[in-house]
Each structure stands twice: as C-alpha cells, then as structure tokens.
Amino acid sequence: MLARAFARSSRLTRPTLMRRGGGHGTPQWNEPGGYLFSEKTRVKEDWESIYYWGMGGGFALMAAALYYKPDTSVVTWAKKEAEKTLKEKGVKLDFEKTA
Numbered sequence: 001m002l003a004r005a006f007a008r009s010s011r012l013t014r015p016t017l018m019r020r021g022g023g024h025g026t027p028q029w030n031e032p033g034g035y036l037f038s039e040k041t042r043v044k045e046d047w048e049s050i051y052y053w054g055m056g057g058g059f060a061l062m063a064a065a066l067y068y069k070p071d072t073s074v075v076t077w078a079k080k081e082a083e084k085t086l087k088e089k090g091v092k093l094d095f096e097k098t099a
Contacts, residue, residue, distance in 0.1 A: 086093060 083093060
C-alpha cells in the first residue's frame with residue numbers, strides 16, 4: 001500500500017515531456033532593439049533631483065545617527081555597575097603579570 005502511494009506521488013510530480021503551447025504553435029515575440037518607454041534621450045523630471053537628494057541625505061543622516069547612538073545595552077550597564085561596586089570594596093580589577 002505504501003509502495004503504491006510512493007509510485008503514484010512520483011508519477012504526479014514527474015514533469016510531462018510534452019510542451020503545451022496552447023494551440024498557438026511556436027511563441028512569437030518582438031526582438032528587443034527599441035528605446036525604453038520610447039525615450040531616445042533621458043529627460044530628468046523636476047521632482048527627481050529633490051527625491052535623490054532627500055533620500056541620499058536621509059540615508060546619510062540615519063547612518064550617522066546609528067553610528068553615534070549611545071550604548072544602552074543591559075550588559076554594558078551591568079559591567080559598569082559591577083566595576084563601580086568592586087572599586088568601592090577595594091578589589092583590584094587589573095591583572096598583574098608575573099614573570
């Protein structure tokens with residue numbers, strides 16, 4: 001029973017060898033060779049410069065803000081607190097090398 005199910009599933013997933021063209025014969029398409037949107041020379045719209053400067057400037061400002069943002073992680077806070085309490089207790093934090 002299991003073998004019959006595997007045979008049926010493999011038969012269903014097998015690609016058919018016959019290519020179906022929908023009764024139209026070979027597909028017809030035009031050779032590329034024209035201009036995009038029938039524009040021979042690219043003419044910039046009025047809003048494009050504002051958009052590019054605005055998006056580029058916004059990206060640069062966001063990158064700078066993320067680079068200089070303060071470290072607010074819990075690990076950093078806990079490390080500073082632990083160092084402060086150990087200094088108050090008089091424990092040395094530096095390891096001295098022995099020769």
